[in-house]
Amino acid sequence: MTDAEAVTGGPATRYDPDRPLPLHHLVYLEDGEEVTVGRPDTDSYAIFPADGAELLRRLQEGLPPREAAAWYAERYHEDPDIDDLVAALGELGFVREAGETGEAGEAREPGAVDDPGAPYTADRPVRWRRLGAALFSVPAWTCYAAVVGWALVAMARRPDLVPSYRNVFFTDYYTVIQAALFVVAIPQLLLHESFHALAGRRLGLRSSLRISRRFYFVVLETSLDGLVAVPRRKRYLPIVAGMLADVVVMAALTIAADLTRQPGGALSFAGRFCLAFAFAVLLRILWQFSLYLRTDLYVLVSTALGCVDLHTTARQMLANRVNRLLGRRDRLVEESDWHPTDRRVARWYSWLIVAGYTVSLTTFLVAVAPIVYQMFTGILGRFTGHGASWPELLDSLVFCGFILAQLVVLAWVAARERYRDRRQRLEHVIT
Numbered sequence: 001m002t003d004a005e006a007v008t009g010g011p012a013t014r015y016d017p018d019r020p021l022p023l024h025h026l027v028y029l030e031d032g033e034e035v036t037v038g039r040p041d042t043d044s045y046a047i048f049p050a051d052g053a054e055l056l057r058r059l060q061e062g063l064p065p066r067e068a069a070a071w072y073a074e075r076y077h078e079d080p081d082i083d084d085l086v087a088a089l090g091e092l093g094f095v096r097e098a099g100e101t102g103e104a105g106e107a108r109e110p111g112a113v114d115d116p117g118a119p120y121t122a123d124r125p126v127r128w129r130r131l132g133a134a135l136f137s138v139p140a141w142t143c144y145a146a147v148v149g150w151a152l153v154a155m156a157r158r159p160d161l162v163p164s165y166r167n168v169f170f171t172d173y174y175t176v177i178q179a180a181l182f183v184v185a186i187p188q189l190l191l192h193e194s195f196h197a198l199a200g201r202r203l204g205l206r207s208s209l210r211i212s213r214r215f216y217f218v219v220l221e222t223s224l225d226g227l228v229a230v231p232r233r234k235r236y237l238p239i240v241a242g243m244l245a246d247v248v249v250m251a252a253l254t255i256a257a258d259l260t261r262q263p264g265g266a267l268s269f270a271g272r273f274c275l276a277f278a279f280a281v282l283l284r285i286l287w288q289f290s291l292y293l294r295t296d297l298y299v300l301v302s303t304a305l306g307c308v309d310l311h312t313t314a315r316q317m318l319a320n321r322v323n324r325l326l327g328r329r330d331r332l333v334e335e336s337d338w339h340p341t342d343r344r345v346a347r348w349y350s351w352l353i354v355a356g357y358t359v360s361l362t363t364f365l366v367a368v369a370p371i372v373y374q375m376f377t378g379i380l381g382r383f384t385g386h387g388a389s390w391p392e393l394l395d396s397l398v399f400c401g402f403i404l405a406q407l408v409v410l411a412w413v414a415a416r417e418r419y420r421d422r423r424q425r426l427e428h429v430i431t
Contacts (some may be wrong), residue, residue: 132202151251
């Protein structure tokens, strides 16, 4: 009896075709003609055709590869390339190596298989699962609705609570504005991402946080890779949970501004600061409509419609339209590589990318540009005029330093992403 050796771009995966293939615990999610299969303990997932997933199920149930291939040939009247399948499974980390510990921490030898009927237990239980369940329980939703409703009524009764770019200027010192909004933005961003994570953890999904970039925005991202193995209807809340946090925070700040008014009815300093913070949160909510940046709303649309890589397909479709219009046939992207669902949806979604750019430009012109104009005309007036005090001049210098520091951070994140992408491409070429 000889061992077979399946070779991929990585290390070889050795196996005995007449002995059961030792596989880790795998989960399966059927979605139309495709099945998502993966390891929930490592967040490694792949999409298989339905027949390929059935073959994998037979392997996981303990059927030796040779017998599983014979079963497949008898049922589907086609001989499978079992070596390539085992190689792919090894590359995905689905195959248990000799002496490797299982999900529950026990050492497993080659040939050992899981009981398909046994419950799955992870060696690292998902933390904060109960907190996630509490944050999205019926009482919690009732509280969120009450807070948002209260804020809307308050804005209807008090026009000075309605969001406006003028709210940003809660003080005459630009450095204080910049520093204060930057400091409070950090816990707010963490809250936004925490809602994503906790909405996933209530389903038993692991999560991780990382720093990334979208166009010229530095952003925090929550990774919920295990979401692909969850039924589609259960994915929506983890996707939009961050926006829920933003809306609730904005409503709470509006209420706080209203409750801290001075005896004469004028807004207090704390109230003006709350409204400035609320306007910054509103900009983040509007940013979600810039679908070309692959925001939460993009993920929601892509998930609801069952797409695989809608963003890339839509961008390539737009590029093909432009190249055909300009007669540049040599630059057309091959459309046969697109997933059928992506191709169908991209016919109309590609125009939403254009709409997303329109939203970004409109938000900048209506909300951001007036703030930038007022700040920089004020700074210029301080340096060119003769009535500016030393504190005002120092404030202007420090403010310009803050702006420069943000540009440096943005350039560093962009360079890091470019280096990482280049390194990944190089590794792919080498292997």
